[in-house]
Amino acid sequence: MLAASASDALTLSSAGGCTLAAHRPIVIFVLPLLLLTSSLRYGQDALCELLCQAVLLALLISPTVQLSILVVGVVATKLTSKVRWPAVLFWMWWPLTKFVACVAAAVCGFMLGNYLWFNNYLPHVQLERMQVYANATPKASGIRLQDAGVATFDSTAGVDRLMTGCLKNGPTFCVAPIVPVEQQGFNRASTALDHYDLFMAGTDCCSCPGEFRCGDWSVPATAIGGLRVVDAERRQFYSLAAQDFAAGHAKVVKNPIFFEWKNDASGTYRALQNEANVIYFAALTCGPLIFVLYTVILNGILQVLCEFKFAAPLEPPVPQGTLSSMSQRFLPQMHQHMVDQQAQLSADQKYGL
Secondary structure (H helix, E strand, C coil), X not given: CHHHHHHHHHHHHHHHHHHHHHHHHHHHHHHHHHHHCCHHHCCCHHHHHHHHHHHHHHHHHHHHHHHHHHHHHHHHHHHHCCCCHHHHHHHXXXXXXXXXXXXXXXXXXXXXHHHHHHHHHHHHHHHHCCEEXXXXXXXXXXXXXXXXXXXXXXXXXXXXXXXXXXXXXXXXXXXXXXXXXXXXXXXXXXXXXXXXXXXXXXXXXXXXXXXXXXXXXXXXXXCCEEEECCCHHHHHHHHHHHHHHHHHHCCCCCCCEEEEECCCHHHHHHHHHHHHHHHHHHHHHHHHHXXXXXXXXXXXXXXXXXXXXXXXXXXXXXXXXXXXXXXXXXXXXHHHHHHHHHHHHHHHHHCCC
């Protein structure tokens, strides 16, 4: 009779545990990805992150409590009697692996959501709220183009890559002025301006001081273009680099604005969202499949461990007292197996079996 009970426990633990181990990590992975990449996050970043963290903590409570109950039970058993390690391995298998999967899902979902937001979706939303300029003149002031998000300059515009400014603060922040250029024989020479407000910018792409090699500097094009630098922290460092430019070259900088050198500025702007969408939908498709595959593999490993007697559905390591009632709520399969086993033992003793 006990052998039959053990077989039933193995079947129940394998089927039920596999299902339970798969669905919660999937939910934990998908929810932060949805929350952190939503357009509703714009302007409410702190609230959205707080909500995401609260949801993750709530979803992690159950697997954490399950594992904690079993750990306490093993320690209590070790202190009062002999620990049956095959039983420990069997009953801790799904709670432990589910806890690991849930933590991994939370970390991956949170990190991927933030990565897509800050690197793609947020810049796209910010640029979307700004203006698109075509055939902009390099002589324009920063005030004239202060609302520029995506800019393509006219054919007279170029970048003076030798007249740079820079700042080292961990990364090297580099700027070079956008200036009018004139054809002189086979060469193009920049024209001096009374003030310099338009700059191409980039990080770790100049030797400080040295030649500016950021963005599409080496890509041939009939007209240059750029995406506005919208990150506030980077703009501060680029402003300091522009001050270095002004001091080093005795130039006047009044209202500097900074662009990332992208000759196909409109295409790059669209690619911000398109590339993020590809990663986003791939994650929503592949993430759940990975967790399902993870649980199927773990289920197979558990079956092998049971086959070779390294794991067995013997008496569960359930702590006594308050935690015993908690195990009934958080580990119902294990608790029910313990109750059935005790009832079977009582029946065997009653009938002398």
